[in-house]
C-alpha cells in the first residue's frame with residue numbers, strides 16, 4: 095500500500111479521500127462515500143454542454159504535464175467532425191520512479207471510472223479506454239473489477255441512467271518504453287502499433303484513436319472530475335491558486351525520513367511540501383530538491399519558498415512534470431544526479447527529431463565527461479549553447495523538458511559544476527575517480 099503523507103487539518107481531500115479503504119473496488123462502500131454522484135448530476139442536471147461549462151468554471155487543468163484546460167479539450171473533442179469519439183485515460187505513468195498515478199488507480203478506481211464516464215458523456219464517446227502501465231498489476235486488477243461492478247450495477251454500460259448514452263470502458267494494460275506516456279504514442283500503442291510522437295495539430299481531439307476525435311487525459315486529472323461535478327465548480331475553484339485552482343498529488347522521496355505521496359493545494363510552497371515527509375535523514379542537511387521527476391529541475395534550498403504551481407516553477411527553471419520531488423542532502427553530487435537523469439532521457443528519446451536524438455546524447459556526454467574527470471575546456475559553453483538549441487527545436491516536449499536537470503545545475507550549482515569541469519574534482523566526493531574539494535554549495 096502507498097504511504098499517504100499526513101497533511102494539515104483542513105486541507106482539502108479531493109483525490110485522496112478514501113485512500114486506505116479495506117477494498118477499494120467495493121462498489122457499495124464507494125457509493126456510500128459519494129461515487130457516481132457527479133455522473134448522476136452530469137446526466138440528470140447539466141447535460142453534456144453544461145458539464146463542460148461546469149468544468150470550465152472549476153478551472154481544472156491537466157495534471158499530465160502540459161496543464162491544458164480540461165474543459166477546452168473536451169469542448170474541442172465534442173465539437174470536432176466525426177460520429178464516433180473516444181476518451182482515453184492516461185495511466186501509463188512514464189516516469190519510472192514516480193508512483194502517483196499507480197496509487198490513485200489502486201486506491202480510488204471508482205474515481206477514475208467516474209471521471210472517464212463523465213468525460214465520455216460530455217463529449218459523446220461510447221467506447222473509452224483506461225490505459226495502464228502493465229507492470230501495475232494491482233491497479234489493472236482493481237480498475238477491471240471496478241469497471242465490471244459499475245457496469246453490472248448500471249452506473250456505466252448501455253443507456254446509462256436512461257440517458258440514451260452508452261458508456262463502455264475498457265482497462266488496457268500497456269507495456270513499453272518511457273515515450274508511451276506521450277499522448278500520440280499512447281494512442282498508437284492502443285492501436286497495436288509502434289509509435290513516435292506526431293507533430294500537432296491536428297490534436298487528438300480532432301484526430302486521435304483510429305483517427306477519431308479523442309480526449310486524452312491523465313488519470314489524475316480525471317480522478318478529480320466526479321468530485322467537481324458533485325460538489326460544484328465554485329468549491330473546486332476556491333482551492334489552491336485563483337489562476338490554477340485545485341489540488342495536486344506529489345511524491346516526496348529521497349533523503350527524508352517518511353517518503354510518500356500527498357495531496358496539496360496548488361500554490362503550496364515547496365518547503366511545506368518537503369516538510370510533510372518528515373525530517374531530513376539524521377545529521378544531514380538539505381542540499382537540493384529535484385522537482386519534476388526524470389526531467390526535473392534541481393533547485394537549491396533558497397528556492398524552497400517557490401509555490402508549487404506551473405507558473406512559479408517555470409520562473410525558477412523547473413516544472414511539476416511527473417509530480418515527483420526528490421530531496422537530496424550534501425551526500426548527493428548534483429552534477430552526477432543531473433547526468434544520470436539526462437542519460438536516461440537521452441536513452442528514452444524516440445529518435446524522430448535529430449536535435450533531440452543527437453543533442454540529448456551530446457548533453458549527457460558532457461555530464462559524463464564531467465563526472466569522470468574528462469571535461470574539455472569548451473564544455474561549459476557547449477552545455478549552455480546546446481541546451482538552448484535543443485529547447486528551440488523541441489518537437490514533442492520531451493527534449494524541452496529533458497535539458498532541465500543540467501540547465502538547472504548550470505543555473506544554481508555553478509561552483510560545483512565548475513569544480514568538475516575545470517578542476518576534475520567532485521565537492522560531494524561522489525564522482526569516481528575524481529577527488530574531493532571544499533566548494534559545492536549553491537550559488
Ligand SMILES: Cc1cc2nc3c(=O)[nH]c(=O)nc-3n(C[C@H](O)[C@H](O)[C@H](O)COP(=O)(O)O)c2cc1C
Nearest residue numbers: 156157158184187188275276277311312315491492
Ligand atoms: C515524454 C512525455 C511523457 C509523458 N508522460 C505522461 C504520463 O506518464 N502521464 C500523463 O498523463 N501524461 C504524460 N505526458 C503528457 C501527455 O502527452 C498528455 O499531454 C496528457 O496525458 C494529457 O492529459 P492532461 O490534459 O490531463 O494533462 C507525457 C508527455 C511527454 C512529452
Ligand code: SF4
Nearest residue numbers: 444445446447450490
Ligand atoms: S523530441 Fe525527442 S522524444 Fe520527442 S519526438 Fe523528437 S526525438 Fe522523439
